[in-house]
Every structure is written in structure tokens, then in C-alpha cells.
Amino acid sequence: MQVKLSFTTKTILILLAMVLTVTVVISTMLIRESESNITFQQQEEQVSNQRRLQLFSDVLHSRMVMWVDTFSQAELKNHQDLSKLALALKNTQEYLMLNFQVESLFLFDEYGVVGDRQAEPPVFVQRLVKSTQTTLESKTLVTCELICRFYLSVPIMTSDDVVPVVVMSTSMREILSLFSRSTDAYKLAMVQFTTTDHGTKVLSLSSQLAPLNREYLNRVIDALPSDWNPDELVIRGQRVTHNNQDLLVSLLPFPYTYANNDHPYLLVVRDISVLLKQKAQYELLVIASAAGLFVVFSLLLSLFLNQYRTRLIAVSERLPMLAQHNFKEFYALSARRSISPAFRLTDELDVVEQAANDLAKQLEDFDGQMAINTAKLEKMAMFDVLTGLPNRNMLTFQIEQQLALAARDDRLVALMFMDLDDFKKVNDSYGHDVGDKLLKAAAMRISKPIRETDIASRFGGDEFVVLLSDIDTKEQVTLVAKKIIAEFAQPIEVNKLQFYVSISIGVAITRQARATPVELLRHADIAMYEAKAKKGTGYRVYDATMNLKVMKKVELEAEARVALRENQFSLALQPQLDLKTHKLLGFEALLRWYHPDKGHISPAEFIPLLENTAFMLELDYWVINKATQLVRELNANGYPGIKVAINLSAAQFLDPSLPNFLQQQIINNDIAPSQVCLELTETVLVTDIERATSVMRKIREMGCMLAIDDFGTGYSSLSYLKSLPADYIKIDRSFISNITENADDRNIVHSTISMVRNLNLQVIAEGIETIEQHEMLCHFEAHQGQGYLISRPIPETELWNTLEDKVSSGVWKSTI
Incomplete structure (x- = not known):
């Protein structure tokens, strides 16, 4: 057999596949971790920028409120004239423009702008003044038309009922300047969302920008992916590429109240080209390191296992020599292969080679013994x-x-x-x-x-x-x-x-x-x-008749299987009466077979032939099933308490599944266990008396009745009769038929009845055909009887008509 793929090669491939898998997994994890770190840094930077913006806004607000409070208190210290205060504020407007970038300044009382009653301030300013007068707290407002402006309203504490309010507006340049100096932002601008003619929202710039900066930022906004959303820009930002630059675009919301549904954001553009380049270099380093390690491991593994491959092939080449009984050449090759370095640790392959050498020695010894053993084996085979x-x-x-x-x-x-x-x-x-x-x-x-x-x-x-x-x-x-x-x-x-x-x-x-x-x-x-x-x-x-008998037995078994499937079997029921009162106590169920071509087949013909076949057990269980159904029908039709006696074969009686099957039939048909009586012949019982006794006790514990059939024809013994848990003893018809003519039979029947009665068992006499036999059995005090004198076996199809004709109040009407 040629080696197509050696074991060591398979091992190398498997190990390399495992190492490659681990390397790829670890590399992927490291690359994903670097990406996650950058994303996390972006989110942290966004949170930090938001805090900075909040801080700068709060500082600007506090500074302007403090100035208004200080200035107004100084002016109103000697008088409460708002006109003079308005004039003083107007005189400081140039100062405020230079130091606070204040573009406009107004003083409001309950009638409007102090010093210029004809002025008509914007509606959002009027609402801002009313809100400040109501809450007595300074308020801020941002509005964005062409550009975004910051409005601040500060209440002035006077003795009047209506609180005067100073309103000043300023641009956002100071906040943007502070923010720009404190961060590494590449570009900053105020933006807001506007709605196009098609109903879609787009970002538009709301800052005073140089034309180049405006054009640049518009291109950056256009470079955003088509599926961008504001939440993502606020939380972590969006990466875009513009003019070979890697940029991070993010939005920072302002912590102010907005006018006219304006919602301006601070657009922050950061150049992250260096960061992404470092990330790419890190990923390249990870991939290169993984590839390098994989190559080094592959070379080392190949060098290490290749020697085992060579030795395994050598062993495989030597082993066929043993099958050819070429022991000398095997030993010669083994001696050349055994030359090894001065120091080497023994491994499994060394053990295999040693085992091959030991096997060769043993096979050589066996070869000599084989000739002797072959002769012995040939003799043993015969x-x-x-x-x-x-x-x-x-x-x-x-x-x-x-x-x-x-x-x-x-x-x-x-x-x-x-x-x-x-x-x-x-x-x-x-x-x-x-x-x-x-x-x-x-x-x-x-x-x-x-x-x-x-x-x-x-x-x-x-x-x-x-x-x-x-x-x-x-x-x-x-x-x-x-x-x-x-x-x-x-x-x-x-x-x-x-x-x-x-x-x-x-x-x-x-x-x-x-x-x-x-x-x-x-x-x-x-x-x-x-x-x-x-x-x-x-x-x-x-002789030839024996073969015909076997063939007939096989044929009969096949026909019986068909008969069971086609319902050719039926039961005939022979009544069992109390001999003194003629009360109907039960029936003996007898199997009948009507063949569609052969007509009625006698039980004496088919039962002996089927008795030792596997089919007989199946037929026996059919009889139990059919008999228990008849008991149920008797109960339902006004004949309660009637028992049915069922004859058991030796195979069925010793079948382990009999008790469970019998119990299931009793439950399924809802009948009393005492209405089922199982009849066993003496031959069945003495075959294995201990096992028979055990089975009988189990059936008696279920509540079923037991009868010993054909008593006196087999191995009648008082000792085993005492040990068997039976309820009835049936005296065979061969003794009953001659009790009126033969004194010996008469004495046997009389003594048997007396013995059984003394054992507290019931006696059933079979085959009663004459009135004289009936009278003598009554004289001997037999309990029950059955026979042609009482009734022939009744086909199950005629049972109900017969019962209606013969039974009155549970008593059998007869000519006895």
C-alpha cells in the first residue's frame, strides 16, 4: 500500500491549521481592540469638548451678569432714574463692544425700551424680557438667522414693582475662540439644520467665515455619508476623508434656550490622519508579527516531525518482510536504522520500533511451532x-x-x-x-x-x-x-x-x-x-408419512395465521352449573376454527400440530382477549358475576408476559378478576413444579381463579395438590363416563371428590352425559358440572339466544 498522505504530514497540517486559526483570531481581536480604543477616545474627546463648551458659556454668562449688576448698582445708588441709567449704558456700549463683543444693548421697563419708546424689538426679545421679569433670574437665548447671536437678559433690582431688564446681544466669536485655543480642533463653525425644498434636513453654516473656510467646511459636510444621523455626530462623530485628510466631524449642542425653533450646534472638525496612520501601522505590525510567527512555527514543526515521518516509513517498509517470513533482511535493516546519536530520549516511535523487533522474534518462534500446531488444529477441526x-x-x-x-x-x-x-x-x-x-x-x-x-x-x-x-x-x-x-x-x-x-x-x-x-x-x-x-x-x-406430517404441520400453521388475521377462529362456550341448584356459574371457552374451504376443523386436529409452534402462543393470547371481551358483554347484558374458564398451553402459562397481559385485559374490559378462570393440565404443572407454583401465586394475587384440568389422567399426587394455589379441580371425563357401570371408576371419583372437598377446593365434573351420572355426582357432593346432558358448547354467535331461552333468574332450565 502506497502512502498518499503520511501521518506526520496530517499532523503538521492539523497543527498548522490550529496555529493559523489562533493567530487569525488573536490578530483580529487586537485589530478590533485598536479600533475600539480609537472609538472610545473619540467618545471621551466628545464628552470633554462638551464640558469645555459648557464651561466657557458659563464663564461668559457669569462675567456679563456680574458687570451689569455692578454697573447698575453703581448708577442707581444715588438716584432711581431709569433714563439716566439707559444713557449711562449707551455711553458704555463702545467699551462693551471692545471687551465683551456686545453688539446691542437695551434697557426695558414696563413700557418698553427706555429712552426710545418708538423702538420695536423682536418678539423673541420681548418674550425674553417678560420671562426675566417674571422669574427675576437672568436668561440666555441664542438665535440664528444668517449668523448666530447670543442674547442675555439681566434683571436690575429697584424699588419699583416692575423690574427693569437689561438685554444685550453678542456674537459667538469669543466662545469659539476660547474653545479653539483649548482643543486641537482643526476647524470650528456654528451650524444648524435647515429644511430643503424636498423636505430633507441638511446642515448649514451659521458663522461669519472666510470664503475659503466656508467652502472647505461645506465640502466636509458634503463628504459625510448619506446615512449619517445627528445623534451619531453628537455621541462619537463621523470619519470622513477630504483632500487626502482623515477628519473626524462632530457636533456639540449649546446649553442655551433657542429662539424661533433654532437649534444651533458647534461643528468641530479634527484632523485624525496621524492617529489613523498610527492605527494602520499597528495593524500592519500585528499582521506581520502573526505571519512571521506562523512561518517560524511551520518551519520548526516541519523540521521536528519530518524525522518521525522518515522513521515511520522505514518501519512500514520493514513490516511486510514479516508477512513474507524474511526475518534475516528485517534484522539487517533494523540494525542499520538503529544507529542513533549518543544521547536521545526514548519516545513512542522508539517503542514502536522495539515492538516491531520483538514481534519479529516472536513470529520467528511461532513459525517453528506453527507446523506442529497446524497438524493439531487440523485434527481439532474434525x-x-x-x-x-x-x-x-x-x-x-x-x-x-x-x-x-x-x-x-x-x-x-x-x-x-x-x-x-x-x-x-x-x-x-x-x-x-x-x-x-x-x-x-x-x-x-x-x-x-x-x-x-x-x-x-x-x-x-x-x-x-x-x-x-x-x-x-x-x-x-x-x-x-x-x-x-x-x-x-x-x-x-x-x-x-x-x-x-x-x-x-x-x-x-x-x-x-x-x-x-x-x-x-x-x-x-x-x-x-x-x-x-x-x-x-x-x-x-x-418413513414418507413423517415428512408429510411435517409438511402438513407447516401448512396448517400458515393457514392458522391467515385464519387469525381473517377472523376464522371463534369461541364456543360450554355452561358450568351448580349441580344442586342448576345455577349458571360460568362457561368454559373452547376454540373453534371454521375454514372457508375445509369447513369446520376439529381442535383435536389442529391444536396438537400447532402446540409446539411459535404461533400457538399468539393464538392463546387471542383466546384470552376474546374471552375477557365476552365477560364484559355478559356483565353489560344482565349476567353479572359469570366466570369464563380459559385453557392455557404450557408455553403460555410459563410466558413471563402472561400476568401483565391478563391484568391489562381485565382493566381494559372493566371486569372483576374473579370472573377469569385459567385452566391448567397436570402435565403443564409437573413440568416445572416450582416455577408453576410461583406463576400461580402471582395470578391468584391478581384475583383470578385457577383450575387444574383433566385431574387423574396425569401425575395426580396429593402432595403437589396441597402445594398448588388452585381454586377448582376438574375430574376428567374418562372417569365420569363409567361411574355408573365401573366400580373402580366410581370409587376413584368418590374418593377424589372427598379429598378435594377436605382441601377446601371446588370440584367440577366434566363430561356429564346421563341423568344417572348427574344424580351420582350430586350424591358424591360434587360442586359443579358440565357436559352434553346440560348443554353442548354454544357458538358465540348463538350465545345470547341460548341464554334467553335457557336461563331464568340465573338458573339453567334443563331436563335434568
Whole structure:
């Protein structure tokens, strides 16, 4: 494999990308910080300028007020004649012009201008005088027509009721001069907003300026961006470029009252070319430093990692030699590469190279051992590790050989497929160690009665296969099967424990040349399951009917799935009565199947075939769902308290989800748990008595009823009957049918009823078909009964008509 992009190159690229990212981020932050600093300085300068303007205005105002107060008090000290005061003020006008730039001076009393009653001052001056006379405080006013003027009104304290007021006007030149000298402003001017013919507001100059200055400032104003706004100019200013100059244009509002809606501002133009040049130099320095650092880091990183790249490539070139078992050349190249400086710290790559050398030594050692191990592995591949018998691979090979020989010599080939019954319980109860020892002992017993030419093999798990060769008759095969069964007549002892093991054997015999190992094994497997169905040690020889039975079972399961989906299944309900009062106590729900083509299919036909399939569990839960719905309908239609008995298979009874499903159905249908009775056969219970008891207790705790069905036909025992939490015991119909003719059956039924009653359990007699049977059961004090004498199973579609006809006040009307 060729290296397209080495690991070290990838590492360099990743690290460089990280460094570049960090460098760009830091540079951007520094540049943005410099921009922020300039903006902050501009804002600080704007605030400082505003304070200066306020200070200069206050000084001018205070100085002029102080002069008016001093002068008026001196003139009015000896007399109160306002005409003389007006004349004195007029005589000082030249002084005021020179020292305070006062352009006009008026003295007002209650009649107007003193000394010139015909004068008609502007309206804003008259309002200024009235405001001063009312508040007795000096007032300021700024008005801007062609240029901006500053008006000051000062009250004069006299003994008259109406206070005289001195009004003087001055230009803004002194304030602008003071402001210019105290700042680094490049240009200053008074401006105000005017409205154009199109309704837009523009800045216009309101100062007396030289033509060049006016033209310059107009161009600066025109250079402002189209989206500028006054607030931004007041807060921080706006940068513009004019005549290769970087300028900062800002506005300072005046702290005065304005006339005629005038709102003049002080336009301040500062040259910030040097500041922006310094900023550009700083940014260039930041970018150059970042680029320089990146280049230096890249070179150092490349020099540092390149040696690792060279060593990694060398290791990758040597490693394929190990796969080629070329150890000498590998060691030679490693020796040349191992020459290193006198001092070097060991790193991860040194460890990798050392590991490669160690691996080479180990592989060289393994090479010598491999030939020995290969032979052992080939043997292990064909034999079972646990028992030492040939495994499935060897068996398949031998079957192919024997089939070829049998076709040539016209002899039989026999295959015996065998399984240890209930072996799983040994593993579950005693552990796999005991189970493995039991398998080894079983393998020895299976191998004992066969010939040396025959082959006994372990097929998998607890399954064994025996291949018999050179067979002339089928009787030879059955004889071997009987011998193997006889070997298991005695218990197998493991760890001082004795196990009685039963074995089921399926036999397949053929002489056909076209037979295959897979086909022969499948036939033997089918026969083995036929033998296992007989419950106990035995063997069966395969015939074609077994295959048809399997095919029928598969076909029937497929049809049953369709039937469940298409609602072909239904329930038939057989009444259960109190034998003395004939009161209707419940029904037993029986499953029925009506096939659209085959008609009614008997439960005795389809239930045994479906019993061990996965579909049977789905069908069982359908029965519970349907039965609980019928209980709900019975309650709703005037038959409360009626119970329905449901037959459970072994798989459903031991299914962990049964209690939760049952609880959910009871809740969904809003029925009492005591209206649901689950019927279990003795065979189901004794399969795993401890687990069965646990499940029964859980169901009883839910409030449901439990009945033991077909009592007396299986493993009837008083000891387990006492331990099981059941409510009802159902006596099988095989005992009921002969109680009037057979004394033994009669005694069995009588004693069973007595025993059950003494255990405080209820007895239900099945299969009552004659009046004599009914009378005898009443005499034996059986509690409940069901059978054809009372009623055949009622299809669910006919249930309501039957109940209306047969039940009156909860009592079943019959001919008993």
C-alpha cells in the first residue's frame, strides 16, 4: 500500500491549521481592540469638548451678569432714574463692544425700551424680557438667522414693582475662540439644520467665515455619508476623508434656550490622519508579527516531525518482510536504522520500533511451532473437543463417502440421530460443568455398542449422530438402536449425582445414490422428533408419512395465521352449573376454527400440530382477549358475576408476559378478576413444579381463579395438590363416563371428590352425559358440572339466544 498522505504530514497540517486559526483570531481581536480604543477616545474627546463648551458659556454668562449688576448698582445708588441709567449704558456700549463683543444693548421697563419708546424689538426679545421679569433670574437665548447671536437678559433690582431688564446681544466669536485655543480642533463653525425644498434636513453654516473656510467646511459636510444621523455626530462623530485628510466631524449642542425653533450646534472638525496612520501601522505590525510567527512555527514543526515521518516509513517498509517470513533482511535493516546519536530520549516511535523487533522474534518462534500446531488444529477441526468424537464436518465427509460406497456395492446406509431428553434442565439446575461431564459419559455409552467401522459423532449440544455402514437389512439398524437404548437403562453418575437419562433416536435408512448428507440428516431428525413425541426413551424409523406430517404441520400453521388475521377462529362456550341448584356459574371457552374451504376443523386436529409452534402462543393470547371481551358483554347484558374458564398451553402459562397481559385485559374490559378462570393440565404443572407454583401465586394475587384440568389422567399426587394455589379441580371425563357401570371408576371419583372437598377446593365434573351420572355426582357432593346432558358448547354467535331461552333468574332450565 502506497502512502498518499503520511501521518506526520496530517499532523503538521492539523497543527498548522490550529496555529493559523489562533493567530487569525488573536490578530483580529487586537485589530478590533485598536479600533475600539480609537472609538472610545473619540467618545471621551466628545464628552470633554462638551464640558469645555459648557464651561466657557458659563464663564461668559457669569462675567456679563456680574458687570451689569455692578454697573447698575453703581448708577442707581444715588438716584432711581431709569433714563439716566439707559444713557449711562449707551455711553458704555463702545467699551462693551471692545471687551465683551456686545453688539446691542437695551434697557426695558414696563413700557418698553427706555429712552426710545418708538423702538420695536423682536418678539423673541420681548418674550425674553417678560420671562426675566417674571422669574427675576437672568436668561440666555441664542438665535440664528444668517449668523448666530447670543442674547442675555439681566434683571436690575429697584424699588419699583416692575423690574427693569437689561438685554444685550453678542456674537459667538469669543466662545469659539476660547474653545479653539483649548482643543486641537482643526476647524470650528456654528451650524444648524435647515429644511430643503424636498423636505430633507441638511446642515448649514451659521458663522461669519472666510470664503475659503466656508467652502472647505461645506465640502466636509458634503463628504459625510448619506446615512449619517445627528445623534451619531453628537455621541462619537463621523470619519470622513477630504483632500487626502482623515477628519473626524462632530457636533456639540449649546446649553442655551433657542429662539424661533433654532437649534444651533458647534461643528468641530479634527484632523485624525496621524492617529489613523498610527492605527494602520499597528495593524500592519500585528499582521506581520502573526505571519512571521506562523512561518517560524511551520518551519520548526516541519523540521521536528519530518524525522518521525522518515522513521515511520522505514518501519512500514520493514513490516511486510514479516508477512513474507524474511526475518534475516528485517534484522539487517533494523540494525542499520538503529544507529542513533549518543544521547536521545526514548519516545513512542522508539517503542514502536522495539515492538516491531520483538514481534519479529516472536513470529520467528511461532513459525517453528506453527507446523506442529497446524497438524493439531487440523485434527481439532474434525473432532469434538469435549467428547473426542468426530464433529459435524467429519460426519458430513464420512456420510458422503458411505453413500458413494453403498451405491457401488448395493448396500444400505443408516443414520441414527439421537437427542438426550430434558438435558437443558441438567445445565440449568447443576451448571455446565456437570452437563459437560454428563455429555462425555453419554458419548461413551453411545460409542460402546457400535462396530469399529461405524462412526459415532457429536452433532451439537446434546445431539449425537451414529453412521452405520455395511448394512444389509433394516433389522441390523433396529438392533443397534435397541442396544444404545439399553445402555441408558442404568443411571449416569456425575460428581456423586445419579441422572436417569432417556434418549430419543430417529433412524433414516437409504441405498439411493442420489441421496445427500443434508437430506439423510433431515430425515433422521424428523424421525427423532417423532420418537421424542412419545415421551420417553424410544426410536422411530423414518418413513414418507413423517415428512408429510411435517409438511402438513407447516401448512396448517400458515393457514392458522391467515385464519387469525381473517377472523376464522371463534369461541364456543360450554355452561358450568351448580349441580344442586342448576345455577349458571360460568362457561368454559373452547376454540373453534371454521375454514372457508375445509369447513369446520376439529381442535383435536389442529391444536396438537400447532402446540409446539411459535404461533400457538399468539393464538392463546387471542383466546384470552376474546374471552375477557365476552365477560364484559355478559356483565353489560344482565349476567353479572359469570366466570369464563380459559385453557392455557404450557408455553403460555410459563410466558413471563402472561400476568401483565391478563391484568391489562381485565382493566381494559372493566371486569372483576374473579370472573377469569385459567385452566391448567397436570402435565403443564409437573413440568416445572416450582416455577408453576410461583406463576400461580402471582395470578391468584391478581384475583383470578385457577383450575387444574383433566385431574387423574396425569401425575395426580396429593402432595403437589396441597402445594398448588388452585381454586377448582376438574375430574376428567374418562372417569365420569363409567361411574355408573365401573366400580373402580366410581370409587376413584368418590374418593377424589372427598379429598378435594377436605382441601377446601371446588370440584367440577366434566363430561356429564346421563341423568344417572348427574344424580351420582350430586350424591358424591360434587360442586359443579358440565357436559352434553346440560348443554353442548354454544357458538358465540348463538350465545345470547341460548341464554334467553335457557336461563331464568340465573338458573339453567334443563331436563335434568
